[in-house]
Amino acid sequence: MRSRPKVAFFDFTGCEGCQLNKLNLEDHLLDILEQVDLVEFREAMDETAESYDIAFIEGSLSTPSCIERIHDIRRRTRILVALGACAATGGINALKNIHPIDDVRETVYGSEKYRFPTLPALPVSAVVQVDYEINGCPMSLPEFLNVFKALLMNKTPDIPDAAVCVECKLRENECLYDRGMVCLGPITRGGCEAICPSFGQFCTGCRGLVSDPNRQAMLDILTDHGLSLNDAKKRLLLFNSHSLNPSSGLTH
Amino acid sequence: MSRNLHLNIKHLTRVEGHGNIVVNVTDGRLERCELEIVEPPRFFEALLKGRHFQEAAIITSRICGICSLGHQITSLKATEAALGLEISEQTRLLRQLLIDGATIQSHILHAYFLAAPDFFGKPNAFKLLTTHKDVVLRALRLKRLANDIGDIVSGRAVHPITPVPGGFTRLPTETELNALLKKLIETGRPDMQATVDTFSTVLDDIPDFTRETEYISLKNADTYAFYDGDLFSSDTGSATVDQYRDWTREFVVPHSTSKHCRHTRDSFMVGALARWNNNHEQMLPAAREAAQTLGLKSSCHNPYMNTVAQVVESDHCLEEAIAIIDLLLTRGLKPEKPNQQPTRYGRGIGATEVPRGLLYHDYTYNRQGNIVAANCVIPTGQNLANIDADMKKRVPEILDQPRETIQKELEMLVRAYDPCISCSVHAIQVTFTGGAPPA
Numbered sequence A: 001m002r003s004r005p006k007v008a009f010f011d012f013t014g015c016e017g018c019q020l021n022k023l024n025l026e027d028h029l030l031d032i033l034e035q036v037d038l039v040e041f042r043e044a045m046d047e048t049a050e051s052y053d054i055a056f057i058e059g060s061l062s063t064p065s066c067i068e069r070i071h072d073i074r075r076r077t078r079i080l081v082a083l084g085a086c087a088a089t090g091g092i093n094a095l096k097n098i099h100p101i102d103d104v105r106e107t108v109y110g111s112e113k114y115r116f117p118t119l120p121a122l123p124v125s126a127v128v129q130v131d132y133e134i135n136g137c138p139m140s141l142p143e144f145l146n147v148f149k150a151l152l153m154n155k156t157p158d159i160p161d162a163a164v165c166v167e168c169k170l171r172e173n174e175c176l177y178d179r180g181m182v183c184l185g186p187i188t189r190g191g192c193e194a195i196c197p198s199f200g201q202f203c204t205g206c207r208g209l210v211s212d213p214n215r216q217a218m219l220d221i222l223t224d225h226g227l228s229l230n231d232a233k234k235r236l237l238l239f240n241s242h243s244l245n246p247s248s249g250l251t252h
Numbered sequence B: 001m002s003r004n005l006h007l008n009i010k011h012l013t014r015v016e017g018h019g020n021i022v023v024n025v026t027d028g029r030l031e032r033c034e035l036e037i038v039e040p041p042r043f044f045e046a047l048l049k050g051r052h053f054q055e056a057a058i059i060t061s062r063i064c065g066i067c068s069l070g071h072q073i074t075s076l077k078a079t080e081a082a083l084g085l086e087i088s089e090q091t092r093l094l095r096q097l098l099i100d101g102a103t104i105q106s107h108i109l110h111a112y113f114l115a116a117p118d119f120f121g122k123p124n125a126f127k128l129l130t131t132h133k134d135v136v137l138r139a140l141r142l143k144r145l146a147n148d149i150g151d152i153v154s155g156r157a158v159h160p161i162t163p164v165p166g167g168f169t170r171l172p173t174e175t176e177l178n179a180l181l182k183k184l185i186e187t188g189r190p191d192m193q194a195t196v197d198t199f200s201t202v203l204d205d206i207p208d209f210t211r212e213t214e215y216i217s218l219k220n221a222d223t224y225a226f227y228d229g230d231l232f233s234s235d236t237g238s239a240t241v242d243q244y245r246d247w248t249r250e251f252v253v254p255h256s257t258s259k260h261c262r263h264t265r266d267s268f269m270v271g272a273l274a275r276w277n278n279n280h281e282q283m284l285p286a287a288r289e290a291a292q293t294l295g296l297k298s299s300c301h302n303p304y305m306n307t308v309a310q311v312v313e314s315d316h317c318l319e320e321a322i323a324i325i326d327l328l329l330t331r332g333l334k335p336e337k338p339n340q341q342p343t344r345y346g347r348g349i350g351a352t353e354v355p356r357g358l359l360y361h362d363y364t365y366n367r368q369g370n371i372v373a374a375n376c377v378i379p380t381g382q383n384l385a386n387i388d389a390d391m392k393k394r395v396p397e398i399l400d401q402p403r404e405t406i407q408k409e410l411e412m413l414v415r416a417y418d419p420c421i422s423c424s425v426h427a428i429q430v431t432f433t434g435g436a437p438p439a
């Protein structure tokens, strides 16, 4: 890679929380900025560019113009990284996919619904080739830094795949199941250092599923701990509606 | 004067979300002048249907990363009102502390990174690094500090973890609060003072423009209202929060995926300037001093001054955060479990002053504790009609200026409102009041 690779950030349908999170890198951010040529970042700057070495994509694809834009970016970038749950897995946006789309639009815009075209919310990988994915809602900053630094050094970044429970046990947290709560830690891909259980809150599965998830076992655990089968399925779908799409049999 | 001017500023930079400014002047006649909102809608109200009360705030937090705390708190208030969940005084104080942190974070980000480049004549804040490195570093330090409040009290500043219906899943320790207090006093105060001084040097770059409008905010007898209060309008006085539908009459316009709002006039304003105009007497003394340094008059009708009002509010929030932590430490933190035993099921409305203005969440729950109807009205949606009205007054006033000046002034005007367009497209409601007015 040349000494100053051209880096760009693009946001699609999301909450911009991942973009905002980057500004929390502060000193690291300034270090990185010295090593790269930041050529496009609409939220923070006016300029644009023709081609990139690394394009970071935030947000899901949810309109016809999103699809056009992502193809255009893919053509112009060497490496494409999906940043955050919305881009990597569809995230919370994909929840709308489990409702019939016309109902969704009608709920929001009433009789004006046809004015605003929308598609199911898709992860970037559903439309173009994605080279790396950084999970989380919001994405994890240490992971972002690791991937970014690896790419700058032309290395292949490590992407975590152990379950949240593994990290949770390493931190010696009391398991939430022992406190009468339910938690998606057993089936969720780690890399966040089990931050939610460490703060006493259940894991919602925001980092997506581990690569070989045992859905039935997870549903059994949830129903054994008091959730109805329907509520258990709903809980699983919160951040994972795209991967657990209706044809997987999880919705009815 | 007879001039033709056609501006179409696509994907306006340095704002949250996606908007275009469109201006058409033919033979000196203003034909079109509006902020087009092209952000893809995300349909949160629909996503909330059928969801359990423990999940509502987790979902709505994702409406907006910058306002995630505001959405979360407002969502919790709506859920608690609907389910009859009482919260403790300690929970209330911790939530107010979180709001202080989130407000400083959002205001500082906007004032320094999104608005200030215009004042310093730079295309972005990174370019400021070469000429004003100390200013950029100070901004990052203040942002970090505001973030620390969120990290310590809520686990994470973006999409907070610990605030849940009825309380918190984990409380900060007294050691953590002591360390935070020290930082707020030792680095926060001098950095905030320096911020006020920096912005006092750019006041000449703020366009001299006046358009009086209706200012709407919460009002609270005890304090400068953020966490709760009654509705208050500079035109009509007070009303209870359950009147909010009449105060935000929404309508769909063709040029925006976000709905527009009106109350008694064609448009109104919410946000820092509206809060300042309605409640400035309740600001803490340090912040009132800052207002004086920054030339913010007690009744200010220049929307460009919204950024200045944000700086003043940041100062207020810093002082309030210091006072709250002091109080919590004096009283001692009591271990408490969140109160999650509903005493009723029905409808509840939450209204909070978030950085950009008044935010409403309105939920109805069934007996299983699942949502059957939801409505969110977001500050930027409430401001959109007012932004259009300001532009319509401003363009003819500056029509003899070069095109670049007009473009820059309009961009600055839109930015001054700190529009959160990613939020605003969820300013959506289930039922419709009337059709769309002509474009």
Ligand code: SF4
Pocket: A014, A015, A016, A017, A018, A019, A058, A059, A083, A084, A085, A086, A087, A091, A092, A136, A137, A138, A139, B062, B065
């Ligand atoms: S992944 Fe989460 S934090 Fe990131 S843009 Fe999507 S909703 Fe926001």
Ligand code: SF4
Pocket: A164, A165, A166, A168, A169, A173, A174, A175, A176, A177, A183, A184, A185, A186, A194, A197, A203
């Ligand atoms: S709290 Fe959740 S993540 Fe931690 S061990 Fe228990 S199930 Fe796993």
Ligand code: SF4
Pocket: A136, A137, A164, A188, A189, A190, A192, A193, A194, A195, A196, A197, A202, A203, A204, A205, A206, A207, A208
């Ligand atoms: S604990 Fe679960 S919900 Fe929390 S950040 Fe990690 S994966 Fe996401």
